[in-house]
Amino acid sequence: MSVAMSVELSPKGKERVKELLTHYPNKQAALIPALWIAQEEWGWVSAEGMESIAKLLELPVSHVQGVASFYTMCNKKPVGKYHIQVCWNISCSLRGASSIVDCVSKKLGIRMGETTPDKKFTLSGVECLASCGTAPAMQINDTYYENLTEEKIHQILDKLT
Numbered sequence: 001m002s003v004a005m006s007v008e009l010s011p012k013g014k015e016r017v018k019e020l021l022t023h024y025p026n027k028q029a030a031l032i033p034a035l036w037i038a039q040e041e042w043g044w045v046s047a048e049g050m051e052s053i054a055k056l057l058e059l060p061v062s063h064v065q066g067v068a069s070f071y072t073m074c075n076k077k078p079v080g081k082y083h084i085q086v087c088w089n090i091s092c093s094l095r096g097a098s099s100i101v102d103c104v105s106k107k108l109g110i111r112m113g114e115t116t117p118d119k120k121f122t123l124s125g126v127e128c129l130a131s132c133g134t135a136p137a138m139q140i141n142d143t144y145y146e147n148l149t150e151e152k153i154h155q156i157l158d159k160l161t
């Protein structure tokens, strides 16, 4: 049985957003960190979630949708327990990002944008992770992995499976 996602932040989440607003000149400026709070709570931000955040910040829904869709870091669909984000920008591409993607893809049996059937892993491509000097790089949830090789991918994923 699937559980419907709440489209309201929890009282604690709302409290965090309220506190956040004290650090910004206006509600619009606090939108991205508010989306982060929502994503931490829900794991992703649905269209209904965006509406809820828009209501909370008294912003047009279209503005929230525009900001959320621009940032790849904002998950617009559910992701697995481990969200593997492989950088595919220039430095990483030049240093073999595509073979890293292929390796992850083959090992987990998923393609870019997909989640494993057990909901454990999601594979995404992302823009520069600001780790160009140690390319190719990827991020799994909040952890960075750099100077990647296929061997390292196997070691990293074996620890998570």
Ligand code: FES
Pocket: 087, 088, 089, 090, 091, 092, 093, 127, 128, 129, 130, 131, 132, 133, 135, 136, 137
């Ligand atoms: S291009 Fe991949 S970290 Fe910058």
